[in-house]
Amino acid sequence: MSARARSFNEVLLSVEGISLSFGGVKALTDISFDIAKGEIRAIIGPNGAGKSSMLNCINGFYHPQQGAITYKGVRRSQMRPHEAAEQGIARTFQNIALFRGMSTLDNIMTGRNLRMKTGLFWQALRIGPAEREEIEHRRAVEEIIDFLEIQHVRKVPVGQLPYGLQKRVELGRALAAQPELLLLDEPMAGMNIEEKQDMCRFVLDVNDEFGTTICLIEHDMGVVMDISDRVVVLDYGRKIGDGVPDEIKRNQAVIDAYLGVGH
Amino acid sequence: MLYREAGQFKTSYGADQQIFPILQDRIFVLLVIVAAFLVVPAIASPYLYTEILIPFLILSLAAIGLNILVGYCGQVSLGTGGFMAVGAYAAYNLWLRAPEFNNLIVVFLFGGLMAAAVGILFGLPSLRIKGFYLAVATLASQFFLDWMFARVKWFTNYTPSGSVAVGKLEVFGVQIDQPVERYILILAIVVVATVVAKNLVRGHIGRSWMAIRDMDIAAEIIGFRPLRTKLSAFAVSSFFIGVAGAMWGFLRLGSWEPLAFDINRSFQILFMVIIGGLGSILGSFLGAAFIVLMPILLNQLPGWLGVKMSTALLSHLEFMVFGAMIVFFLIVEPHGLARLWSIAKEKLRLWPFPH
Amino acid sequence: MASSEPEPAMLGPFLETLIGGLLTGVLYSLVALGFVLIFKASGVFNFAQGAMVLFAALTLARLTGAIDGREVHLVHFIVAAAILGSALAFVAWYAWREYVARGGGAIERRRILLLAAGGALIGGVVAGAYGKGSWPLWLALPATAAIMGVLAYAIERLVLRHLVNQEGIILFMATLGIAYFLDGFGQTLWGSDIYKINLGLPKDPIFLLEGVFEGGLLVDPGDLVAAVIAAVLVVVLAVFFQKTRVGRALRAVADDHAAAQSVGIPLDTIWLIVWTVSGLVALAAGVIWGAKLGVQFSISLIALKALPVLILGGFTSVPGAIIGGLIIGAGEKLSEVFLAPILVKQFNLAGGGIENWFAYVLALIFLLFRPQGLFGERIIERV
Known part of the structure; x- marks a missing residue:
C-alpha cells in the first residue's frame, strides 16, 4: 500500500505556538501544526523528541x-482531561494503561x-433505566468487540492477556467513546509483523468506516509512510518537518535527525 | 457433577449480566437466605445470636462498606471506626431528640446519611493525596471523631459518664427487643444492603471506581472525573459503614461510649476486608466470619486442652495468634478467602475430570 | 492568647512550651526515622515500628530488672539467655559466612553449627551468671540490641521474604499483623506491668535564661539528654545512608528492587540490615521514652504520633522526618496549652486533649497545599 493521495479541507484541530517545560527542561518549543478532519496524521521523531508530551x-x-x-x-489554552474526553477526543497510551483488574x-x-447517565438510585436497584442503559451500551460494546475480533477474551481480566491483545483492548476502549479525534500513542510498539498488520488494518478501517480523524505516534517508518496522510516531525521539542510522506522522506533536517548529525 | 454450567445458554445480554449467571449458584444463595430467615430462628440460642450471628452480620456490612472504598476504589482508609461512630451517634441523637421518628429503619438511614456526609468531607483530601499518605490522613478523621464524641457533650446528651444508652426500639410500630427479633431485622437490612452493593459494583458506578483504582490517570483521560468518582466511593462506603455503626450501637451494644469505635475497630474491619478479599462482596462476609469466630475459638482452646490461663495472658496470646494468623494468611493467599473460594468453585466445575 | 501581640509575660510560658514540644518532637523524629528507613529501602509501610519500640523498651526494662517490687522470675532469664545465645550464634555464623564469601577459605557446615552451639552456650552462661539479679545497663543494652537484631532477622525471614512483589497494601497489612503479634509477644514474655527504665539521668529541672525571664525557663534535663541522643543518632544514620557502601546499596534498592538486584546487590541482606537498623532505632526511642514516661502498652500507640510527622516530612526523606518531628512536637504542645483552653471554653467541651488529633489535622492541611510533603520532589506524572 502506498501513501494515499487524499485532500482535506476542514481543519479539526490546530496547534499554535505551543511551548511546554518542566522546571528548567524544555519539552516542547513553539510547535504549530494542524490536523484536518478525516485524515490520518502522524507525529514522528527520535526518542525524547516530545511526541507524547504533544499528545x-x-x-x-x-x-x-x-x-x-x-x-x-x-x-483554548488549557482544559482538563475529562473535558477533552467530553468533546470527543479519545486516546491510547504508549505504555498500556488498561484497568488491569477488570475484564475486557x-x-x-x-x-x-x-454516555451513561443513570443516577445512583437506579443503579443501586438495577431496574428500569439502569438495566436498560447497561444493555444498550453492552450492545454497542459487543459491536466493537466483534470489530476487533476479541470475542474469545470478553470476560478475561485484561492483566492476563498477551501484549498484542491488550493493545487491541485499549484501542477498543478508545473507540467505545465514538471519538471524533483519536490519538494513538505508538499503537504498534513491540508487535510482530502480523500483529502490526492487524493493527494497521484496524486503524485504517476506523478511519474509513467511522470517518474518525486519527493522530498517531509511531516509530515504524514503513507503517507511518504507508498509512498516514500527513506527517509532522519533532526533534528536541522543535518541529523540523511537516508535510505529506513523500516530502518528509526527502527533508534534509529529518534525515539528519534520524541519522544523528550533530546539533 | 452437580455443579455444571454446560447447557445453560444465555440468549440476552440481560441474562448474561445477572449477579449469579450460573443456575446452581442462584439456588444455593437462595437456600442460604431462606435458611437464615427460617431455619436459624428455630434452632439458635441467645448466645449464638448475641456473640456470633449479630456481630457477624453487622461487621459484614461494615466490611462491605470499607471494601467499596479500599477494594473497589483503591483508597485505603483507617478511619472506619470513626465513621461507624458518626452513624451510631447520629442515629442516637435522632432517636433521642425526635421521638416521632422512633422507627429503626429511619434512624439507621439517618445514621448512614450523616456518615456519608462526613465521609465526603474527609474524602476531599483524596483528590490531592494518594496511597499511604491518604491512609495516614484518614487516621486524622479517626482521631478527630473519637475526640469529638468524647468531648462535645451535646452528642452524648450531657451524660456525666460520656456513655449513651438506647431504650425502647421499634420498626414500623413493631417492638424490637429479643435477640431473635434483632437478628431478623439485621439480617433483612444486610441482605438488602448486599444486593445494593452488588448492583453498584457491577454497574457503571462500580466500573468508575475500579478504573480509578487501577489507573487513575487513564481514568481521568477517558472522561471519569476523579473527585466525583472518589467522593461517590467515600459517600457510599461511609453510608454502609454508618448504618453498620448505628446497628452496632443500637442492636449489639445497647449502651456504648466512643471507645467502642476506636482505632482498633478500624483495624478489625480492615483485617476483614483483606483476609476476606479486596474487591469482593462475598469476601467481606468470609472475612467477617473469620475475624468474629477466631477469638471465640481461641478463648475455648485452653478449656478444650485442659490448661488454665489467666485472662491477661489469654488476651496477650490472643493478640499473638491474631497477628500470626494475619501474617500467615497474607503469605498463603494475599487475595483472601474469596479467591480460595473461587478456586475451589473452579475445581468443582471440572470435577471429577480436571483435564 | 487574647491579644495578637504576645506580651512579655506570655513569652516565658510560650517559650517553655515550645522547648518542651521541640524536645518531644525529637522523639517523634526518632520513631519516624525508623519508618522512613524501612519505607525507603523496601517500600514497606511498617506499622509495627511502634510495637518494636514497645518490645525493645519492655525487654530492656525487664533485663535491667527495673520492676517495682516484683521478684524476677528465672524463666524470663532462661528465655532471654536462649534468645541472646541464638543472637550471638547468628552473629558469629554471619561473620563466618562473610569471611568465607570474601575468600577466607571454605568451611564445613558442621563447624558452623558447632560455632552456633558455642555461641548459644556463651549466651546462656552470660545470662545465667546474672540470672538471679538484674543486669547492669552496659550488658542489658547490647543484649536488647541483639534481641532486636534477631527479631529483625525473623521478620525478614518469616514474613517479608514470602511477600516479595506483593502490593503495598498487603505488606502494610502484614506489618499490622506483626504489630499485633509483637504487642502480644512482648507482654507474654515480659509481663504487662508498668516498668521504669532508669538511665541514671539527672532528674532536677534546670532553669535557662534566668536573667531574661522571671524565674527562668524550666527544662527537663532528661528531655535534653534524650534530644541529644536522638540528634546524634539522626546524624549517624544520615551519614550511614549517604556515605557508606551499604548506604548506597540501600538507596539503589529503594529506587528499584529489580534493577538493584540485577547489578548484584543482595536484596535479602539489605532488607535484613534495614530492619536491624530500624530495630535499633526503635530501641533508642524505647529507652528514651521508657525513661521518660515508663514502659507500658501505650508506648505502642504513642508511636502512632510519628505518622503525621511522616506525611509532613515525606515518607522517604530523612531530613523531612527530623524537621517534621520538630514541627509536630512543638505544634501539638502549643495547641494543647494555648488553643485547647479556648476551645473548651468556647464550645463547652468535656476537657481538652486536642493533641490527639491536632498533629494529624496540621499535617493534613499542610498536605493539601503541598501533596509531596516538605522535602519530596514534585512528581511529574507520565502516561
Whole structure:
C-alpha cells in the first residue's frame, strides 16, 4: 500500500505556538501544526523528541505554558482531561494503561462512561433505566468487540492477556467513546509483523468506516509512510518537518535527525 | 457433577449480566437466605445470636462498606471506626431528640446519611493525596471523631459518664427487643444492603471506581472525573459503614461510649476486608466470619486442652495468634478467602475430570 | 492568647512550651526515622515500628530488672539467655559466612553449627551468671540490641521474604499483623506491668535564661539528654545512608528492587540490615521514652504520633522526618496549652486533649497545599 493521495479541507484541530517545560527542561518549543478532519496524521521523531508530551497537551493532561489549541473552532489554552474526553477526543497510551483488574468487556464499557447517565438510585436497584442503559451500551460494546475480533477474551481480566491483545483492548476502549479525534500513542510498539498488520488494518478501517480523524505516534517508518496522510516531525521539542510522506522522506533536517548529525 | 454450567445458554445480554449467571449458584444463595430467615430462628440460642450471628452480620456490612472504598476504589482508609461512630451517634441523637421518628429503619438511614456526609468531607483530601499518605490522613478523621464524641457533650446528651444508652426500639410500630427479633431485622437490612452493593459494583458506578483504582490517570483521560468518582466511593462506603455503626450501637451494644469505635475497630474491619478479599462482596462476609469466630475459638482452646490461663495472658496470646494468623494468611493467599473460594468453585466445575 | 501581640509575660510560658514540644518532637523524629528507613529501602509501610519500640523498651526494662517490687522470675532469664545465645550464634555464623564469601577459605557446615552451639552456650552462661539479679545497663543494652537484631532477622525471614512483589497494601497489612503479634509477644514474655527504665539521668529541672525571664525557663534535663541522643543518632544514620557502601546499596534498592538486584546487590541482606537498623532505632526511642514516661502498652500507640510527622516530612526523606518531628512536637504542645483552653471554653467541651488529633489535622492541611510533603520532589506524572 502506498501513501494515499487524499485532500482535506476542514481543519479539526490546530496547534499554535505551543511551548511546554518542566522546571528548567524544555519539552516542547513553539510547535504549530494542524490536523484536518478525516485524515490520518502522524507525529514522528527520535526518542525524547516530545511526541507524547504533544499528545498530552492536546488532550489536556499537560498544560502548556505558551500557545493555544483550537479544536472544532474553539480556541483554548488549557482544559482538563475529562473535558477533552467530553468533546470527543479519545486516546491510547504508549505504555498500556488498561484497568488491569477488570475484564475486557468492562474495560471497553468504561469507554462509554460519558454516555451513561443513570443516577445512583437506579443503579443501586438495577431496574428500569439502569438495566436498560447497561444493555444498550453492552450492545454497542459487543459491536466493537466483534470489530476487533476479541470475542474469545470478553470476560478475561485484561492483566492476563498477551501484549498484542491488550493493545487491541485499549484501542477498543478508545473507540467505545465514538471519538471524533483519536490519538494513538505508538499503537504498534513491540508487535510482530502480523500483529502490526492487524493493527494497521484496524486503524485504517476506523478511519474509513467511522470517518474518525486519527493522530498517531509511531516509530515504524514503513507503517507511518504507508498509512498516514500527513506527517509532522519533532526533534528536541522543535518541529523540523511537516508535510505529506513523500516530502518528509526527502527533508534534509529529518534525515539528519534520524541519522544523528550533530546539533 | 452437580455443579455444571454446560447447557445453560444465555440468549440476552440481560441474562448474561445477572449477579449469579450460573443456575446452581442462584439456588444455593437462595437456600442460604431462606435458611437464615427460617431455619436459624428455630434452632439458635441467645448466645449464638448475641456473640456470633449479630456481630457477624453487622461487621459484614461494615466490611462491605470499607471494601467499596479500599477494594473497589483503591483508597485505603483507617478511619472506619470513626465513621461507624458518626452513624451510631447520629442515629442516637435522632432517636433521642425526635421521638416521632422512633422507627429503626429511619434512624439507621439517618445514621448512614450523616456518615456519608462526613465521609465526603474527609474524602476531599483524596483528590490531592494518594496511597499511604491518604491512609495516614484518614487516621486524622479517626482521631478527630473519637475526640469529638468524647468531648462535645451535646452528642452524648450531657451524660456525666460520656456513655449513651438506647431504650425502647421499634420498626414500623413493631417492638424490637429479643435477640431473635434483632437478628431478623439485621439480617433483612444486610441482605438488602448486599444486593445494593452488588448492583453498584457491577454497574457503571462500580466500573468508575475500579478504573480509578487501577489507573487513575487513564481514568481521568477517558472522561471519569476523579473527585466525583472518589467522593461517590467515600459517600457510599461511609453510608454502609454508618448504618453498620448505628446497628452496632443500637442492636449489639445497647449502651456504648466512643471507645467502642476506636482505632482498633478500624483495624478489625480492615483485617476483614483483606483476609476476606479486596474487591469482593462475598469476601467481606468470609472475612467477617473469620475475624468474629477466631477469638471465640481461641478463648475455648485452653478449656478444650485442659490448661488454665489467666485472662491477661489469654488476651496477650490472643493478640499473638491474631497477628500470626494475619501474617500467615497474607503469605498463603494475599487475595483472601474469596479467591480460595473461587478456586475451589473452579475445581468443582471440572470435577471429577480436571483435564 | 487574647491579644495578637504576645506580651512579655506570655513569652516565658510560650517559650517553655515550645522547648518542651521541640524536645518531644525529637522523639517523634526518632520513631519516624525508623519508618522512613524501612519505607525507603523496601517500600514497606511498617506499622509495627511502634510495637518494636514497645518490645525493645519492655525487654530492656525487664533485663535491667527495673520492676517495682516484683521478684524476677528465672524463666524470663532462661528465655532471654536462649534468645541472646541464638543472637550471638547468628552473629558469629554471619561473620563466618562473610569471611568465607570474601575468600577466607571454605568451611564445613558442621563447624558452623558447632560455632552456633558455642555461641548459644556463651549466651546462656552470660545470662545465667546474672540470672538471679538484674543486669547492669552496659550488658542489658547490647543484649536488647541483639534481641532486636534477631527479631529483625525473623521478620525478614518469616514474613517479608514470602511477600516479595506483593502490593503495598498487603505488606502494610502484614506489618499490622506483626504489630499485633509483637504487642502480644512482648507482654507474654515480659509481663504487662508498668516498668521504669532508669538511665541514671539527672532528674532536677534546670532553669535557662534566668536573667531574661522571671524565674527562668524550666527544662527537663532528661528531655535534653534524650534530644541529644536522638540528634546524634539522626546524624549517624544520615551519614550511614549517604556515605557508606551499604548506604548506597540501600538507596539503589529503594529506587528499584529489580534493577538493584540485577547489578548484584543482595536484596535479602539489605532488607535484613534495614530492619536491624530500624530495630535499633526503635530501641533508642524505647529507652528514651521508657525513661521518660515508663514502659507500658501505650508506648505502642504513642508511636502512632510519628505518622503525621511522616506525611509532613515525606515518607522517604530523612531530613523531612527530623524537621517534621520538630514541627509536630512543638505544634501539638502549643495547641494543647494555648488553643485547647479556648476551645473548651468556647464550645463547652468535656476537657481538652486536642493533641490527639491536632498533629494529624496540621499535617493534613499542610498536605493539601503541598501533596509531596516538605522535602519530596514534585512528581511529574507520565502516561
